[in-house]
Amino acid sequence: xxxxxxxxxxxxxxxxxxxxxxxxxxxxxxxxxxxxxxxxxxxxxxxxxxxxxxxxxxxxxxxxxxxxxxxxxxxxxxxxxxxxxxxxxxxxxxxxxxxxxxxxxxxxxxxxxxxxxxxxxxxxxxxxxxxxxxxxxxxxxxxxxxxxxxxxxxxxxxxxxxxxxxxxxxxxxxxxxxxxxxxxxxxxxxxxxxxxxxxxxxxxxxxxxxxxxxxxxxxxxxxxxxxxxxxxxxxxxxxxxxxxxxxxxxxxxxxxxxxxxxxxxx
Amino acid sequence: xxxxxxxxxxxxxxxxxxxxxxxxxxxxxxxxxxxxxxxxxxxxxxxxxxxxxxxxxxxxxxxxxxxxxxxxxxxxxxxxxxxxxxxxxxxxxxxxxxxxxxxxxxxxxxxxxxxxxxxxxxxxxxxxxxxxxxxxxxxxxxxxxxxxxxxxxxxxxxxxxxxxxxxxxxxxxxxxxxxxxxxxxxxxxxxxxxxxxxxxxxxxxxxxxxxxxxxxxxxxxxxxxxxxxxxxxxxxxxxxxxxxxxxxxxxxxxxxxxxxxxxxxx
Numbered sequence: 001x002x003x004x005x006x007x008x009x010x011x012x013x014x015x016x017x018x019x020x021x022x023x024x025x026x027x028x029x030x031x032x033x034x035x036x037x038x039x040x041x042x043x044x045x046x047x048x049x050x051x052x053x054x055x056x057x058x059x060x061x062x063x064x065x066x067x068x069x070x071x072x073x074x075x076x077x078x079x080x081x082x083x084x085x086x087x088x089x090x091x092x093x094x095x096x097x098x099x100x101x102x103x104x105x106x107x108x109x110x111x112x113x114x115x116x117x118x119x120x121x122x123x124x125x126x127x128x129x130x131x132x133x134x135x136x137x138x139x140x141x142x143x144x145x146x147x148x149x150x151x152x153x154x155x156x157x158x159x160x161x162x163x164x165x166x167x168x169x170x171x172x173x174x175x176x177x178x179x180x181x182x183x184x185x186x187x188x189x190x191x192x193x194x195x196x197x198x199x200x201x202x203x204x205x206x207x208x209x210x211x212x213x214x215x216x217x218x219x220x221x222x223x224x225x226x227x228x229x230x231x232x233x234x235x236x237x238x239x240x241x242x243x244x245x246x247x248x249x250x251x252x253x254x255x256x257x258x259x260x261x262x263x264x265x266x
Numbered sequence: 267x268x269x270x271x272x273x274x275x276x277x278x279x280x281x282x283x284x285x286x287x288x289x290x291x292x293x294x295x296x297x298x299x300x301x302x303x304x305x306x307x308x309x310x311x312x313x314x315x316x317x318x319x320x321x322x323x324x325x326x327x328x329x330x331x332x333x334x335x336x337x338x339x340x341x342x343x344x345x346x347x348x349x350x351x352x353x354x355x356x357x358x359x360x361x362x363x364x365x366x367x368x369x370x371x372x373x374x375x376x377x378x379x380x381x382x383x384x385x386x387x388x389x390x391x392x393x394x395x396x397x398x399x400x401x402x403x404x405x406x407x408x409x410x411x412x413x414x415x416x417x418x419x420x421x422x423x424x425x426x427x428x429x430x431x432x433x434x435x436x437x438x439x440x441x442x443x444x445x446x447x448x449x450x451x452x453x454x455x456x457x458x459x460x461x462x463x464x465x466x467x468x469x470x471x472x473x474x475x476x477x478x479x480x481x482x483x484x485x486x487x488x489x490x491x492x493x494x495x496x497x498x499x500x501x502x503x504x505x506x507x508x509x510x511x512x513x514x515x516x517x518x519x520x521x522x523x524x525x526x527x528x529x530x531x532x
Contacts, residue, residue: 132399132403133399141424158407166407166408167404179438
Protein backbone atom coordinates (compact mmCIF):
# COMPACT_ATOMS: atom_id res chain seq x y z
CA UNK A 1 0.00 0.00 0.00
CA UNK A 2 2.27 2.77 -1.25
CA UNK A 3 -0.48 5.04 -2.63
CA UNK A 4 -0.86 8.42 -0.94
CA UNK A 5 -4.42 7.28 -0.20
CA UNK A 6 -2.96 4.43 1.84
CA UNK A 7 -1.07 6.37 4.49
CA UNK A 8 -4.03 7.08 6.77
CA UNK A 9 -4.51 5.13 9.98
CA UNK A 10 -8.30 5.61 10.19
CA UNK A 11 -10.82 5.48 7.34
CA UNK A 12 -14.25 6.96 8.09
CA UNK A 13 -16.92 5.87 5.62
CA UNK A 14 -20.34 7.20 4.83
CA UNK A 15 -22.71 4.30 4.13
CA UNK A 16 -25.91 4.61 2.08
CA UNK A 17 -25.06 6.10 -1.32
CA UNK A 18 -21.33 5.55 -0.72
CA UNK A 19 -20.72 1.84 -0.01
CA UNK A 20 -24.17 0.60 -0.98
CA UNK A 21 -27.65 1.70 -1.99
CA UNK A 22 -30.64 0.19 -0.23
CA UNK A 23 -29.36 -3.35 0.46
CA UNK A 24 -27.14 -3.55 -2.64
CA UNK A 25 -23.36 -3.14 -2.14
CA UNK A 26 -21.63 -1.13 -4.87
CA UNK A 27 -19.03 -3.10 -6.87
CA UNK A 28 -15.70 -3.15 -5.06
CA UNK A 29 -16.98 -1.88 -1.72
CA UNK A 30 -16.84 -5.22 0.14
CA UNK A 31 -13.37 -5.95 -1.29
CA UNK A 32 -12.22 -2.46 -0.26
CA UNK A 33 -13.35 -2.81 3.35
CA UNK A 34 -11.79 -6.30 3.55
CA UNK A 35 -8.54 -4.99 2.11
CA UNK A 36 -8.32 -2.10 4.60
CA UNK A 37 -9.10 -4.49 7.47
CA UNK A 38 -6.30 -6.80 6.30
CA UNK A 39 -3.98 -3.80 6.37
CA UNK A 40 -4.95 -3.27 10.05
CA UNK A 41 -6.53 0.08 9.33
CA UNK A 42 -9.12 1.42 11.75
CA UNK A 43 -12.53 1.57 10.04
CA UNK A 44 -15.45 3.70 11.29
CA UNK A 45 -18.84 3.97 9.60
CA UNK A 46 -20.37 7.42 10.05
CA UNK A 47 -23.93 7.70 8.77
CA UNK A 48 -26.83 10.15 8.84
CA UNK A 49 -29.25 7.22 8.96
CA UNK A 50 -31.85 8.23 11.54
CA UNK A 51 -34.25 5.29 11.28
CA UNK A 52 -31.98 2.44 12.41
CA UNK A 53 -29.56 2.10 15.32
CA UNK A 54 -25.82 1.52 14.88
CA UNK A 55 -26.27 -2.15 15.74
CA UNK A 56 -29.08 -2.55 13.22
CA UNK A 57 -26.97 -0.92 10.53
CA UNK A 58 -24.01 -3.22 11.24
CA UNK A 59 -26.32 -6.26 11.14
CA UNK A 60 -27.68 -5.17 7.73
CA UNK A 61 -24.14 -4.70 6.45
CA UNK A 62 -23.16 -8.13 7.68
CA UNK A 63 -26.16 -9.59 5.79
CA UNK A 64 -24.93 -7.82 2.66
CA UNK A 65 -21.53 -9.51 3.06
CA UNK A 66 -19.42 -6.77 4.65
CA UNK A 67 -16.82 -8.05 7.16
CA UNK A 68 -17.97 -5.83 10.03
CA UNK A 69 -16.59 -7.79 12.99
CA UNK A 70 -14.61 -5.39 15.18
CA UNK A 71 -15.75 -2.36 13.20
CA UNK A 72 -17.75 0.52 14.62
CA UNK A 73 -20.77 2.35 13.26
CA UNK A 74 -21.91 5.74 14.50
CA UNK A 75 -25.29 6.67 13.09
CA UNK A 76 -27.43 9.76 13.66
CA UNK A 77 -30.08 7.66 15.42
CA UNK A 78 -27.73 6.98 18.34
CA UNK A 79 -25.69 10.18 18.12
CA UNK A 80 -28.83 12.18 18.94
CA UNK A 81 -29.47 10.60 22.34
CA UNK A 82 -25.75 10.68 23.10
CA UNK A 83 -25.52 14.38 22.26
CA UNK A 84 -28.54 15.29 24.41
CA UNK A 85 -27.14 13.30 27.33
CA UNK A 86 -23.70 14.90 27.10
CA UNK A 87 -25.07 18.42 26.69
CA UNK A 88 -28.27 18.48 28.80
CA UNK A 89 -28.27 15.31 30.91
CA UNK A 90 -31.33 13.05 30.93
CA UNK A 91 -34.26 14.94 29.40
CA UNK A 92 -37.91 14.52 28.42
CA UNK A 93 -38.36 14.14 24.66
CA UNK A 94 -41.14 13.53 22.16
CA UNK A 95 -40.19 11.80 18.96
CA UNK A 96 -41.27 12.32 15.40
CA UNK A 97 -39.32 9.40 13.96
CA UNK A 98 -38.81 5.64 13.93
CA UNK A 99 -39.28 3.16 16.77
CA UNK A 100 -35.53 2.55 16.69
CA UNK A 101 -34.91 6.25 17.30
CA UNK A 102 -37.28 6.14 20.27
CA UNK A 103 -35.60 3.01 21.63
CA UNK A 104 -32.16 4.56 21.21
CA UNK A 105 -33.20 7.71 23.12
CA UNK A 106 -34.60 5.53 25.92
CA UNK A 107 -31.32 3.58 25.88
CA UNK A 108 -29.46 6.78 26.75
CA UNK A 109 -31.76 7.25 29.75
CA UNK A 110 -34.06 9.92 28.31
CA UNK A 111 -37.76 9.95 29.15
CA UNK A 112 -39.75 9.53 25.94
CA UNK A 113 -43.34 10.84 26.01
CA UNK A 114 -45.91 10.72 23.23
CA UNK A 115 -46.04 13.56 20.72
CA UNK A 116 -49.54 14.67 21.66
CA UNK A 117 -51.22 17.94 22.54
CA UNK A 118 -50.83 17.41 26.25
CA UNK A 119 -47.20 16.39 26.53
CA UNK A 120 -44.76 18.79 28.12
CA UNK A 121 -41.57 17.80 26.40
CA UNK A 122 -38.38 19.78 26.68
CA UNK A 123 -37.26 18.53 23.28
CA UNK A 124 -38.90 17.28 20.09
CA UNK A 125 -36.57 14.99 18.16
CA UNK A 126 -37.26 14.92 14.43
CA UNK A 127 -35.81 12.04 12.42
CA UNK A 128 -36.73 10.39 9.14
CA UNK A 129 -40.25 9.26 9.86
CA UNK A 130 -42.01 7.14 7.25
CA UNK A 131 -45.17 7.69 9.31
CA UNK A 132 -44.82 11.48 9.23
CA UNK A 133 -48.16 13.14 8.57
CA UNK A 134 -50.24 16.32 8.81
CA UNK A 135 -51.15 15.69 12.44
CA UNK A 136 -47.53 15.16 13.50
CA UNK A 137 -46.59 18.37 11.69
CA UNK A 138 -49.29 20.29 13.59
CA UNK A 139 -48.27 18.83 16.94
CA UNK A 140 -44.54 19.38 16.39
CA UNK A 141 -45.03 23.03 15.41
CA UNK A 142 -47.32 23.80 18.32
CA UNK A 143 -45.07 22.05 20.84
CA UNK A 144 -42.18 24.21 19.62
CA UNK A 145 -44.42 27.29 19.83
CA UNK A 146 -45.06 26.34 23.46
CA UNK A 147 -41.33 26.20 24.18
CA UNK A 148 -40.00 22.73 23.29
CA UNK A 149 -36.58 22.75 21.62
CA UNK A 150 -36.43 21.24 18.14
CA UNK A 151 -33.69 18.65 17.61
CA UNK A 152 -32.88 17.42 14.12
CA UNK A 153 -31.10 14.07 13.68
CA UNK A 154 -29.77 15.08 10.26
CA UNK A 155 -30.45 17.73 7.65
CA UNK A 156 -30.40 15.63 4.43
CA UNK A 157 -33.51 16.35 2.34
CA UNK A 158 -33.52 13.07 0.42
CA UNK A 159 -31.44 10.01 -0.31
CA UNK A 160 -31.31 8.11 -3.60
CA UNK A 161 -33.63 5.12 -3.92
CA UNK A 162 -34.28 2.53 -6.61
CA UNK A 163 -34.32 3.79 -10.22
CA UNK A 164 -33.00 7.18 -9.17
CA UNK A 165 -36.07 7.91 -7.07
CA UNK A 166 -35.83 10.53 -4.36
CA UNK A 167 -36.59 9.13 -0.92
CA UNK A 168 -37.62 11.82 1.61
CA UNK A 169 -35.18 12.41 4.44
CA UNK A 170 -35.44 14.28 7.74
CA UNK A 171 -34.57 17.65 6.19
CA UNK A 172 -37.64 17.50 3.93
CA UNK A 173 -39.91 16.98 6.93
CA UNK A 174 -38.11 19.79 8.75
CA UNK A 175 -38.86 22.16 5.85
CA UNK A 176 -42.60 21.93 6.63
CA UNK A 177 -42.03 22.53 10.30
CA UNK A 178 -39.74 25.53 9.72
CA UNK A 179 -42.13 27.13 7.24
CA UNK A 180 -44.67 27.50 10.07
CA UNK A 181 -42.31 28.99 12.66
CA UNK A 182 -41.28 32.65 12.96
CA UNK A 183 -37.76 32.49 14.32
CA UNK A 184 -36.91 28.83 14.40
CA UNK A 185 -33.88 27.56 16.24
CA UNK A 186 -32.83 23.99 15.52
CA UNK A 187 -30.27 21.81 17.26
CA UNK A 188 -28.83 19.73 14.43
CA UNK A 189 -26.82 16.58 15.17
CA UNK A 190 -25.76 14.70 12.02
CA UNK A 191 -23.10 15.47 9.40
CA UNK A 192 -22.05 18.17 8.42
CA UNK A 193 -22.32 19.28 12.07
CA UNK A 194 -19.10 18.97 14.12
CA UNK A 195 -20.43 16.45 16.65
CA UNK A 196 -20.29 13.23 14.57
CA UNK A 197 -16.75 14.01 13.42
CA UNK A 198 -15.65 14.84 16.95
CA UNK A 199 -17.05 11.49 18.18
CA UNK A 200 -15.45 9.61 15.28
CA UNK A 201 -12.08 11.20 16.03
CA UNK A 202 -12.36 10.24 19.70
CA UNK A 203 -13.25 6.70 18.69
CA UNK A 204 -10.36 6.49 16.24
CA UNK A 205 -7.76 7.27 18.90
CA UNK A 206 -5.66 8.82 16.15
CA UNK A 207 -4.89 12.44 15.28
CA UNK A 208 -7.01 14.20 12.67
CA UNK A 209 -4.05 14.13 10.23
CA UNK A 210 -4.26 10.35 10.27
CA UNK A 211 -8.00 10.23 9.34
CA UNK A 212 -9.68 10.20 5.94
CA UNK A 213 -13.42 10.85 5.49
CA UNK A 214 -14.88 8.99 2.49
CA UNK A 215 -18.35 9.91 1.22
CA UNK A 216 -20.58 10.68 -1.75
CA UNK A 217 -22.43 13.67 -0.27
CA UNK A 218 -20.58 16.88 -0.84
CA UNK A 219 -22.68 18.85 1.67
CA UNK A 220 -22.54 16.41 4.58
CA UNK A 221 -19.49 14.14 4.22
CA UNK A 222 -17.07 16.48 2.46
CA UNK A 223 -18.17 19.76 4.03
CA UNK A 224 -18.33 18.21 7.51
CA UNK A 225 -14.99 16.43 7.19
CA UNK A 226 -13.37 19.52 5.81
CA UNK A 227 -14.75 21.70 8.65
CA UNK A 228 -13.40 19.14 11.12
CA UNK A 229 -9.91 19.46 9.62
CA UNK A 230 -9.94 15.95 8.20
CA UNK A 231 -8.82 15.03 4.67
CA UNK A 232 -11.73 14.03 2.48
CA UNK A 233 -12.29 11.70 -0.46
CA UNK A 234 -15.33 12.37 -2.59
CA UNK A 235 -16.87 9.40 -4.38
CA UNK A 236 -18.51 11.42 -7.14
CA UNK A 237 -20.40 8.64 -8.94
CA UNK A 238 -19.84 10.66 -12.10
CA UNK A 239 -21.54 13.77 -10.74
CA UNK A 240 -19.75 17.08 -11.08
CA UNK A 241 -19.04 19.13 -7.99
CA UNK A 242 -21.69 21.84 -7.51
CA UNK A 243 -20.43 25.39 -7.74
CA UNK A 244 -19.46 27.05 -4.45
CA UNK A 245 -19.38 23.66 -2.71
CA UNK A 246 -16.49 22.54 -0.50
CA UNK A 247 -13.42 21.15 -2.28
CA UNK A 248 -12.54 17.54 -1.40
CA UNK A 249 -8.90 16.55 -0.87
CA UNK A 250 -9.30 13.69 -3.35
CA UNK A 251 -11.94 12.70 -5.88
CA UNK A 252 -12.67 9.38 -7.56
CA UNK A 253 -15.72 8.34 -9.56
CA UNK A 254 -16.63 5.10 -7.79
CA UNK A 255 -15.80 3.22 -4.63
CA UNK A 256 -14.15 0.59 -6.84
CA UNK A 257 -12.01 3.37 -8.33
CA UNK A 258 -10.89 4.21 -4.80
CA UNK A 259 -9.95 0.58 -4.23
CA UNK A 260 -7.91 0.42 -7.43
CA UNK A 261 -6.22 3.76 -6.73
CA UNK A 262 -5.33 2.57 -3.23
CA UNK A 263 -3.57 -0.43 -4.77
CA UNK A 264 -1.88 1.77 -7.38
CA UNK A 265 -3.74 0.04 -10.20
CA UNK A 266 -4.78 3.30 -11.81
CA UNK B 267 -73.64 55.75 4.73
CA UNK B 268 -71.51 58.82 4.31
CA UNK B 269 -68.21 57.36 5.43
CA UNK B 270 -65.46 57.19 2.80
CA UNK B 271 -65.52 53.44 3.44
CA UNK B 272 -69.12 53.39 2.23
CA UNK B 273 -68.67 54.63 -1.34
CA UNK B 274 -67.64 51.30 -2.86
CA UNK B 275 -70.07 49.27 -4.94
CA UNK B 276 -68.44 45.89 -4.31
CA UNK B 277 -66.99 44.58 -1.04
CA UNK B 278 -64.72 41.55 -1.35
CA UNK B 279 -64.17 39.73 1.94
CA UNK B 280 -61.64 37.21 3.07
CA UNK B 281 -63.32 34.64 5.32
CA UNK B 282 -61.44 32.52 7.89
CA UNK B 283 -59.47 34.82 10.19
CA UNK B 284 -61.36 37.87 8.89
CA UNK B 285 -65.12 37.33 9.41
CA UNK B 286 -64.83 34.25 11.61
CA UNK B 287 -62.43 31.69 13.02
CA UNK B 288 -63.29 28.02 12.75
CA UNK B 289 -67.09 28.13 13.04
CA UNK B 290 -67.20 31.18 15.32
CA UNK B 291 -68.21 34.54 13.76
CA UNK B 292 -66.25 37.53 15.07
CA UNK B 293 -68.38 40.15 16.89
CA UNK B 294 -70.00 42.51 14.40
CA UNK B 295 -69.31 40.49 11.28
CA UNK B 296 -72.85 39.19 10.73
CA UNK B 297 -74.29 42.66 11.39
CA UNK B 298 -71.77 44.16 8.94
CA UNK B 299 -72.65 41.78 6.11
CA UNK B 300 -76.38 42.32 6.74
CA UNK B 301 -75.90 46.09 6.73
CA UNK B 302 -73.99 46.08 3.42
CA UNK B 303 -76.64 43.82 1.87
CA UNK B 304 -79.36 46.22 3.02
CA UNK B 305 -77.42 49.00 1.30
CA UNK B 306 -77.60 46.97 -1.93
CA UNK B 307 -73.84 46.53 -2.04
CA UNK B 308 -72.39 43.63 -4.02
CA UNK B 309 -70.66 41.17 -1.65
CA UNK B 310 -68.10 38.58 -2.77
CA UNK B 311 -66.29 36.16 -0.48
CA UNK B 312 -62.77 35.39 -1.70
CA UNK B 313 -61.01 32.68 0.28
CA UNK B 314 -57.85 30.58 0.10
CA UNK B 315 -59.75 27.67 1.65
CA UNK B 316 -58.64 24.64 -0.36
CA UNK B 317 -60.46 21.89 1.52
CA UNK B 318 -64.08 22.90 0.91
CA UNK B 319 -65.92 24.00 -2.22
CA UNK B 320 -67.59 27.41 -2.57
CA UNK B 321 -71.00 25.85 -1.95
CA UNK B 322 -69.78 24.10 1.18
CA UNK B 323 -68.29 27.33 2.50
CA UNK B 324 -71.55 29.24 1.91
CA UNK B 325 -73.52 26.47 3.64
CA UNK B 326 -71.18 26.69 6.68
CA UNK B 327 -71.60 30.46 6.76
CA UNK B 328 -75.35 30.14 6.61
CA UNK B 329 -75.21 27.73 9.57
CA UNK B 330 -73.18 30.35 11.45
CA UNK B 331 -75.94 32.91 10.82
CA UNK B 332 -74.57 34.92 7.89
CA UNK B 333 -77.24 36.10 5.41
CA UNK B 334 -75.59 34.53 2.34
CA UNK B 335 -78.58 34.29 0.01
CA UNK B 336 -77.63 35.86 -3.32
CA UNK B 337 -73.99 36.23 -2.29
CA UNK B 338 -71.09 34.59 -4.08
CA UNK B 339 -68.07 32.75 -2.70
CA UNK B 340 -64.96 32.05 -4.74
CA UNK B 341 -62.62 29.70 -2.91
CA UNK B 342 -59.26 28.27 -3.96
CA UNK B 343 -60.74 24.76 -4.12
CA UNK B 344 -62.89 25.72 -7.12
CA UNK B 345 -60.61 28.39 -8.58
CA UNK B 346 -57.97 25.70 -9.20
CA UNK B 347 -60.06 23.57 -11.55
CA UNK B 348 -61.41 26.69 -13.23
CA UNK B 349 -57.90 28.05 -13.83
CA UNK B 350 -56.64 24.77 -15.29
CA UNK B 351 -59.66 24.55 -17.59
CA UNK B 352 -59.27 28.13 -18.84
CA UNK B 353 -55.52 27.84 -19.34
CA UNK B 354 -54.96 24.21 -20.43
CA UNK B 355 -58.40 22.74 -21.22
CA UNK B 356 -59.43 19.45 -19.64
CA UNK B 357 -56.37 17.74 -18.18
CA UNK B 358 -55.28 14.68 -16.20
CA UNK B 359 -54.51 15.49 -12.57
CA UNK B 360 -53.52 13.71 -9.39
CA UNK B 361 -54.56 15.30 -6.14
CA UNK B 362 -52.82 15.67 -2.84
CA UNK B 363 -55.75 17.27 -1.04
CA UNK B 364 -59.31 16.89 0.18
CA UNK B 365 -62.15 14.91 -1.37
CA UNK B 366 -63.92 18.20 -2.07
CA UNK B 367 -60.92 19.38 -4.06
CA UNK B 368 -61.01 16.16 -6.10
CA UNK B 369 -64.75 16.49 -6.65
CA UNK B 370 -64.38 20.12 -7.72
CA UNK B 371 -61.67 19.24 -10.27
CA UNK B 372 -63.89 16.49 -11.67
CA UNK B 373 -66.74 19.01 -11.80
CA UNK B 374 -64.69 21.15 -14.17
CA UNK B 375 -64.25 18.13 -16.47
CA UNK B 376 -60.71 17.16 -15.49
CA UNK B 377 -59.67 13.52 -15.28
CA UNK B 378 -58.56 12.72 -11.74
CA UNK B 379 -56.20 9.74 -11.34
CA UNK B 380 -54.75 8.35 -8.12
CA UNK B 381 -51.48 9.75 -6.85
CA UNK B 382 -49.58 6.49 -7.15
CA UNK B 383 -46.30 5.37 -8.67
CA UNK B 384 -47.87 4.33 -11.94
CA UNK B 385 -50.06 7.31 -12.74
CA UNK B 386 -49.08 9.54 -15.65
CA UNK B 387 -50.58 12.82 -14.58
CA UNK B 388 -49.89 16.07 -16.35
CA UNK B 389 -50.54 17.98 -13.13
CA UNK B 390 -50.30 17.34 -9.41
CA UNK B 391 -52.65 19.60 -7.46
CA UNK B 392 -51.53 20.25 -3.90
CA UNK B 393 -54.11 21.62 -1.45
CA UNK B 394 -54.45 21.54 2.32
CA UNK B 395 -54.50 17.83 2.97
CA UNK B 396 -55.18 16.65 6.50
CA UNK B 397 -54.16 13.19 5.26
CA UNK B 398 -50.81 14.41 3.94
CA UNK B 399 -48.04 11.97 4.82
CA UNK B 400 -44.53 10.72 4.02
CA UNK B 401 -45.74 8.49 1.20
CA UNK B 402 -47.68 11.29 -0.51
CA UNK B 403 -44.61 13.51 -0.23
CA UNK B 404 -42.48 10.84 -1.92
CA UNK B 405 -45.00 10.27 -4.70
CA UNK B 406 -45.58 13.97 -5.35
CA UNK B 407 -41.86 14.71 -5.61
CA UNK B 408 -41.14 11.78 -7.92
CA UNK B 409 -44.13 12.54 -10.17
CA UNK B 410 -42.81 16.09 -10.56
CA UNK B 411 -39.32 14.68 -11.25
CA UNK B 412 -40.90 12.63 -14.05
CA UNK B 413 -42.46 15.74 -15.58
CA UNK B 414 -45.80 16.46 -13.90
CA UNK B 415 -46.48 20.15 -13.29
CA UNK B 416 -47.01 21.16 -9.68
CA UNK B 417 -50.14 23.24 -8.99
CA UNK B 418 -50.63 24.92 -5.63
CA UNK B 419 -54.13 25.92 -4.52
CA UNK B 420 -52.75 28.56 -2.14
CA UNK B 421 -49.46 29.45 -0.54
CA UNK B 422 -50.55 30.15 3.08
CA UNK B 423 -48.34 28.22 5.52
CA UNK B 424 -50.81 28.13 8.40
CA UNK B 425 -54.09 29.57 9.59
CA UNK B 426 -55.01 30.40 13.18
CA UNK B 427 -56.85 27.71 15.11
CA UNK B 428 -58.30 27.48 18.61
CA UNK B 429 -56.22 28.98 21.44
CA UNK B 430 -53.83 30.57 18.95
CA UNK B 431 -52.72 27.21 17.61
CA UNK B 432 -51.11 27.11 14.18
CA UNK B 433 -53.03 24.90 11.77
CA UNK B 434 -50.92 23.69 8.81
CA UNK B 435 -51.91 25.05 5.42
CA UNK B 436 -50.98 24.10 1.88
CA UNK B 437 -47.81 26.19 1.87
CA UNK B 438 -46.35 24.17 4.76
CA UNK B 439 -46.84 20.93 2.80
CA UNK B 440 -45.35 22.58 -0.27
CA UNK B 441 -42.21 23.46 1.71
CA UNK B 442 -41.39 19.75 2.06
CA UNK B 443 -41.98 19.10 -1.62
CA UNK B 444 -39.86 22.07 -2.74
CA UNK B 445 -36.98 21.14 -0.44
CA UNK B 446 -36.53 17.92 -2.46
CA UNK B 447 -36.63 19.51 -5.94
CA UNK B 448 -33.71 21.15 -7.75
CA UNK B 449 -35.37 23.85 -9.82
CA UNK B 450 -38.99 23.76 -8.84
CA UNK B 451 -41.63 25.59 -10.83
CA UNK B 452 -45.03 25.98 -9.22
CA UNK B 453 -48.30 27.20 -10.67
CA UNK B 454 -49.94 29.04 -7.76
CA UNK B 455 -53.66 29.87 -7.84
CA UNK B 456 -54.90 31.51 -4.62
CA UNK B 457 -54.39 35.01 -3.23
CA UNK B 458 -52.05 36.93 -3.57
CA UNK B 459 -51.88 35.65 -7.18
CA UNK B 460 -53.77 37.80 -9.72
CA UNK B 461 -56.26 35.10 -10.80
CA UNK B 462 -58.68 35.23 -7.82
CA UNK B 463 -58.88 39.03 -7.99
CA UNK B 464 -59.38 38.97 -11.74
CA UNK B 465 -62.28 36.52 -11.31
CA UNK B 466 -63.77 38.53 -8.45
CA UNK B 467 -63.64 41.70 -10.55
CA UNK B 468 -65.36 39.94 -13.45
CA UNK B 469 -68.02 38.67 -11.07
CA UNK B 470 -68.55 42.11 -9.54
CA UNK B 471 -69.39 43.70 -12.87
CA UNK B 472 -67.94 46.93 -11.48
CA UNK B 473 -64.70 48.79 -12.15
CA UNK B 474 -61.71 48.17 -9.88
CA UNK B 475 -62.12 51.69 -8.45
CA UNK B 476 -65.49 50.63 -7.07
CA UNK B 477 -64.13 47.54 -5.24
CA UNK B 478 -62.72 47.20 -1.74
CA UNK B 479 -60.78 44.12 -0.59
CA UNK B 480 -61.20 43.40 3.13
CA UNK B 481 -58.89 40.90 4.84
CA UNK B 482 -56.69 40.10 7.83
CA UNK B 483 -53.76 38.58 5.92
CA UNK B 484 -51.30 41.23 4.84
CA UNK B 485 -49.48 38.88 2.43
CA UNK B 486 -52.48 37.42 0.63
CA UNK B 487 -55.46 39.81 0.97
CA UNK B 488 -53.67 43.14 1.10
CA UNK B 489 -50.74 42.35 -1.18
CA UNK B 490 -52.99 40.64 -3.73
CA UNK B 491 -55.63 43.36 -3.68
CA UNK B 492 -53.00 46.05 -3.94
CA UNK B 493 -51.31 44.29 -6.88
CA UNK B 494 -54.71 44.06 -8.59
CA UNK B 495 -55.18 47.82 -8.24
CA UNK B 496 -58.00 47.50 -5.71
CA UNK B 497 -58.30 49.54 -2.52
CA UNK B 498 -57.67 47.44 0.57
CA UNK B 499 -58.84 47.41 4.17
CA UNK B 500 -56.66 45.56 6.63
CA UNK B 501 -58.39 44.12 9.70
CA UNK B 502 -55.31 44.05 11.89
CA UNK B 503 -56.75 42.34 14.97
CA UNK B 504 -54.26 44.40 16.95
CA UNK B 505 -51.24 43.10 15.08
CA UNK B 506 -48.74 45.59 13.75
CA UNK B 507 -47.90 45.64 10.08
CA UNK B 508 -44.70 43.67 9.38
CA UNK B 509 -41.82 45.71 8.01
CA UNK B 510 -41.49 45.85 4.22
CA UNK B 511 -45.05 44.53 3.83
CA UNK B 512 -47.61 46.12 1.49
CA UNK B 513 -49.42 49.20 2.78
CA UNK B 514 -53.22 48.87 3.05
CA UNK B 515 -55.45 51.77 1.97
CA UNK B 516 -57.27 51.59 5.32
CA UNK B 517 -56.63 49.87 8.60
CA UNK B 518 -58.97 49.02 11.47
CA UNK B 519 -58.40 46.72 14.43
CA UNK B 520 -61.50 44.52 14.21
CA UNK B 521 -64.30 43.73 11.81
CA UNK B 522 -66.66 45.42 14.28
CA UNK B 523 -64.46 48.51 14.08
CA UNK B 524 -64.97 48.49 10.32
CA UNK B 525 -68.73 48.31 10.85
CA UNK B 526 -68.69 51.24 13.26
CA UNK B 527 -66.42 53.30 11.01
CA UNK B 528 -68.69 52.60 8.07
CA UNK B 529 -71.60 54.05 10.06
CA UNK B 530 -69.50 57.02 11.19
CA UNK B 531 -69.72 55.91 14.80
CA UNK B 532 -65.98 56.27 15.34
